[in-house]
Amino acid sequence: MSNPFDLAGRVAVVTGANTGIGQAIAIALARAGANVACVGRSDPAETLASISALGRKAIYIKADLASIEPVARIVDETTAAMGGIDILVNNAGIIRRNDAINFTEEDWDAVVDTNLKSVFFLSQAAAKVMMKAGRGKIIHIASMLTFQGGVRVPSYTAAKSGLGGLTKAMANEWCAKGINVNAIAPGYIATNNTSALQSDETRNRQILERIPAGRWGQPDDLGGAAVFLASSASNYVNGHVLAVDGGWLAR
Ligand code: NAP
Secondary structure, X not given: OOOOOOOOOOEEXXXXXXXXXXXXXXXXXXXXXXEEEEEEOOOOHHHHHHHHHOOOOEEEEEOOOOOOOOHHHHHHHHHHHHOOOOEEEEOOOOOOOOOHHHOOHHHHHHHHHHHHHHHHHHHHHHHHHHHHHOOEXXXXXXXXXXXXXXXXXXXXXXXXXHHHHHHHHHHHHHHHHOEEEEEEEEOOEOOHHHHHHHHOHHHHHHHHHHOOOOOXXXXXXXXXXXXXXXXXXXXXXXXXXXXXXXXXXXX
């Protein structure tokens, strides 16, 4: 039997692949055999070098996903350079922190536009290519705040909770067309996104005490779940949000 996790010859698009979780996922997909288009506003030189060192093709598509303006170009450039799109990982995201009572419209729009609106329209554009091929894998990067309320991050919670619903809505419409739409909900992972929490001694201690695994997650901890959801091993998995959280939600 062939390896159900094998991604040889597959083309993946990973947004925000220059650092953190996106970088780790892009490299994990390449290690499983995929060629990767790294999409983002910052040059992912380190990621491209790691993917090339694995013998896979890697390209950079410069795009700012604060708006949906680059969406069509991302799909066009990927298909032109790589021959199609088999896997889309919607990882790019931002967070803004403030008390809900003082939260500004700017902080609301910036987060919801990047973390939810662009995810929907990039998925829609990629799904049109996938539907023609009769197969595809879309993976959203959700959050613990897809399930919980969080503190001082109302636009982030709204966007990530919305992503949970969108995962199911897209799966319902697209799974019969051969497209699996699922999400990964990372727990507390040590990246730039959580640097404010890591450097706040009290919050850091409170978070660590609540994680059954007793440690922050590392970006590499997400690789296995991403390969699973990108591969034929997950062909009958649809609309699922897979927590990779060291047991946080189990507590
Ligand atoms: P990160 O290191 O800050 O990475 C975020 C990535 O998104 C960067 O590549 C960033 O590019 C990119 N990005 C942000 N805004 C963008 C835009 N407008 N256009 C294009 N790219 C943009 O944080 P991370 O923790 O790896 O976050 C990755 C994803 O995981 C996010 O969706 C985040 O919400 C989610 N997540 C993280 C955690 C955690 O504990 N770390 C937990 C749950 C979910 P630049 O380098 O150019 O800013």
